Amino acid sequence: MLTAEIHVTLKDLVLDPQGTTLKRSMETMGYQNIEEVRMGKFIQVRFDSDDRKEVEKKVDEMCRQILSNPVIEQYSYSLTEGE
Amino acid sequence: MLTAEIHVTLKDLVLDPQGTTLKRSMETMGYQNIEEVRMGKFIQVRFDSDDRKEVEKKVDEMCRQILSNPVIEQYSYSLTEGE
Numbered sequence: 001m002l003t004a005e006i007h008v009t010l011k012d013l014v015l016d017p018q019g020t021t022l023k024r025s026m027e028t029m030g031y032q033n034i035e036e037v038r039m040g041k042f043i044q045v046r047f048d049s050d051d052r053k054e055v056e057k058k059v060d061e062m063c064r065q066i067l068s069n070p071v072i073e074q075y076s077y078s079l080t081e082g083e
Numbered sequence: 084m085l086t087a088e089i090h091v092t093l094k095d096l097v098l099d100p101q102g103t104t105l106k107r108s109m110e111t112m113g114y115q116n117i118e119e120v121r122m123g124k125f126i127q128v129r130f131d132s133d134d135r136k137e138v139e140k141k142v143d144e145m146c147r148q149i150l151s152n153p154v155i156e157q158y159s160y161s162l163t164e165g166e
Contacts, residue, residue: 001118007125022126025149031141033131035084040125045106046118056095066108073148 002047004059006077008068009040043067052079084132087142089160091151092123126150135162 010016019037026034045062047055056079063075093099102120102127128145130138139162146158 009125009127015135016085022149026128026145029148031145035131036127037129040095042092042123043102044086044119044121044123045109046093046120047158048116048118060116062109065112066105 001082002049002052002055003080003082004043004045004047004055004077005080006043006045006059006075007040008063008065008073009038010073011040011072011074012073029059041067055079084163085132085135085138086165087126087128087130087138087152087160088126088134088163089126089142089146089158090123091126091146092121094155094157097155105114105129124150138162 016038018039022039023034023037026037045059049055059077059079060080063077064070068075099121101122104118105122106117109120128142130141132138142160142162146160147153151158
């Protein structure tokens with residue numbers, strides 16, 4: 001059993017309106033010293049397989065094909081054993 | 084400068100329709116051996132402060148008040164130095 005933990009985030013140069021809105025809410029609620037807020041996705045995919053190499057290849061393909069928009073987003077992932 | 088990396092995920096017992104849809108898409112595209120897909124949020128908050136204790140307290144409050152719905156979601160975070 002392998003689990004992929006995938007982070008999909010906007011590229012640094014891409015504006016993040018959701019993050020900006022969140023930052024403004026935080027400031028309205030009295031939080032100070034916030035420089036920037038960025039919103040991203042966190043996806044966990046659990047595989048019924050122990051073949052690290054094969055799973056890694058699949059995850060990389062999935063990230064490119066369905067989980068991220070390569071024009072504006074970047075992704076990273078790590079594989080962990082177990083549930 | 085401290086950055087908080089926050090993960091907000093659905094509690095284990097809560098159904099995740101977005102994850103289920105993603106799993107189905109992956110299967111339609113020919114990916115096998117997928118047991119489960121869970122979708123969550125990944126939020127990065129950059130603080131203009133080096134006071135770990137104070138920032139930690141703020142992040143914990145934010146998670147409870149704005150970033151997660153404690154009824155169905157759980158959160159975790161880590162603080163890293165620098166950008």
